Amino acid sequence: MTEVAEPATVDDVFPLDRSCPFAPPPAYEKMRETGPVQRVKLQSGQEAWAVTRLEDVRQMLTDPRFSSDRFNPGFPILTKQGRPVRRDNFTPSLINMDPPEHGAARREVVGEFTVKRMKALQPRIQQIVDEHIDAILAGPKPADLVSALSLPVPSLVICEQLGVPYADHEFFQSRSSTLLNREVTQEARMQAVEEMQDYLDKLVSAKEADPTDDLLGRQILKQREEHGDVDHDSLVSLAFLLLLAGHETTANMISLGTVALLENPDQLAIIKNDPGKTLDAVEELLRYFTIAEFATSRVATEDVEIGGQLIRAGEGVLGLSYSGNRDEAAFENADELDLERGARHHVAFGFGPHQCLGQNLARMELQIVFDTLFRRVPSLELATSVDDLPFKDDANIYGLYRLPVTW
Ligand code: HEM
Numbered sequence: 017m018t019e020v021a022e023p024a025t026v027d028d029v030f031p032l033d034r035s036c037p038f039a040p041p042p043a044y045e046k047m048r049e050t051g052p053v054q055r056v057k058l059q060s061g062q063e064a065w066a067v068t069r070l071e072d073v074r075q076m077l078t079d080p081r082f083s084s085d086r087f088n089p090g091f092p093i094l095t096k097q098g099r100p101v102r103r104d105n106f107t108p109s110l111i112n113m114d115p116p117e118h119g120a121a122r123r124e125v126v127g128e129f130t131v132k133r134m135k136a137l138q139p140r141i142q143q144i145v146d147e148h149i150d151a152i153l154a155g156p157k158p159a160d161l162v163s164a165l166s167l168p169v170p171s172l173v174i175c176e177q178l179g180v181p182y183a184d185h186e187f188f189q190s191r192s193s194t195l196l197n198r199e200v201t202q203e204a205r206m207q208a209v210e211e212m213q214d215y216l217d218k219l220v221s222a223k224e225a226d227p228t229d230d231l232l233g234r235q236i237l238k239q240r241e242e243h244g245d246v247d248h249d250s251l252v253s254l255a256f257l258l259l260l261a262g263h264e265t266t267a268n269m270i271s272l273g274t275v276a277l278l279e280n281p282d283q284l285a286i287i288k289n290d291p292g293k294t295l296d297a298v299e300e301l302l303r304y305f306t307i308a309e310f311a312t313s314r315v316a317t318e319d320v321e322i323g324g325q326l327i328r329a330g331e332g333v334l335g336l337s338y339s340g341n342r343d344e345a346a347f348e349n350a351d352e353l354d355l356e357r358g359a360r361h362h363v364a365f366g367f368g369p370h371q372c373l374g375q376n377l378a379r380m381e382l383q384i385v386f387d388t389l390f391r392r393v394p395s396l397e398l399a400t401s402v403d404d405l406p407f408k409d410d411a412n413i414y415g416l417y418r419l420p421v422t423w
Pocket residue numbers: 084110111112122174257258261262263265266269307308311312313363364365366367369370371372373374375377378
């Protein structure tokens with residue numbers, strides 16, 4: 017008779033604490049070695065499987081037997097408060113959908129995010145970055161890079177792309193921040209969802225009455241032409257997802273990337289000496305921080321074997337992209353920041369059908385920001401010690417709340 021080994025388990029509750037702001041929880045390394053797919057406990061009281069090796073994470077994210085339906089009872093929830101209440105008029109957005117609906121919905125918008133489209137945005141992004149750096153240089157020292165650059169740049173870009181008035185940025189930035197915080201109450205989260213939903217509901221209605229030349233306006237015209245009418249609720253959900261995903265993620269990468277470069281002057285010198293290397297540097301920074309590691313969670317809809325472990329239908333799985341991105345089997349000296357390593361096979365944008373729709377935009381924003389910031393402010397430095405920086409240990413997207421800098 018073959019003996020089936022009991023799967024290894026991790027005693028601490030997920031999300032695990034980090035011991036260093038520049039590295040994932042130390043347990044990940046041991047997990048990759050001792051049992052790459054392990055049973056873990058979550059703050060919500062659920063149990064789930066944690067997949068830790070890059071190849072297994074990729075396999076899981078391309079296997080259609082894993083669902084993205086966050087309202088499936090087995091889907092892993094990372095907050096203490098447990099599963100959010102489903103609103104009566106809830107309409108799934110891309111990130112919650114499964115095939116075949118997912119592919120059809122994604123095809124509707126993918127044309128808005130092609131490399132060609134992003135190239136056309138380049139001059140405007142450059143202008144936005146320059147204006148914000150002008151303002152920083154004209155203002156007092158120290159400056160908070162988060163509020164002066166990291167947040168406004170991607171927020172303005174996604175607002176202009178979608179057709180959302182930037183004047184409302186405080187409204188949607190504060191709601192987004194609540195939604196991504198793991199510590200807030202269920203009531204606060206629901207209120208933030210409802211307020212965002214109502215805001216975007218009115219905005220989409222206004223655009224239906226008078227379609228503007230932006231992503232939402234174009235979707236309205238396209239839907240009318242192809243289907244005769246507009247799927248209002250789906251457009252509101254799409255706007256919600258794009259607005260949230262479009263600014264918080266890139267903003268955090270700008271802040272974290274800046275700190276990492278300032279803390280590693282030899283690495284910073286590489287892009288200062290040769291801006292042609294910034295795009296590779298961006299890939300490495302994305303790998304190094306993997307800010308959205310829990311976005312790649314799923315629930316099995318059938319029994320599936322991953323990394324030699326049987327996962328039963330209905331069981332939740334964390335595809336730990338941060339662990340995969342520090343897997344020595346895929347990245348030599350994975351814990352080192354090495355801007356020249358060629359890190360494009362990382363999974364910081366996920367992998368498979370749900371791989372980040374905005375990745376070309378994010379790459380371009382990051383490339384322009386790092387190139388311009390260090391060229392125009394060569395003496396940039398932290399105005400506080402790294403130990404005093406407020407890292408977002410309580411948020412589902414890792415990042416920084418504030419980043420005091422001087423020059
Ligand atoms: C550094 C910046 C970013 C990171 C690290 C990031 C990360 C991710 C990850 C890991 C996923 C996969 C989720 C899954 O597997 O279910 C994802 C999906 C997505 N991202 Fe991003 N993202 C970034 C920027 C953006 C931007 C700028 C936008 C929009 C303009 C965006 C829009 C989306 C959308 C719409 C999806 C869902 C795609 C789908 O389910 O088909 N992201 N992102």
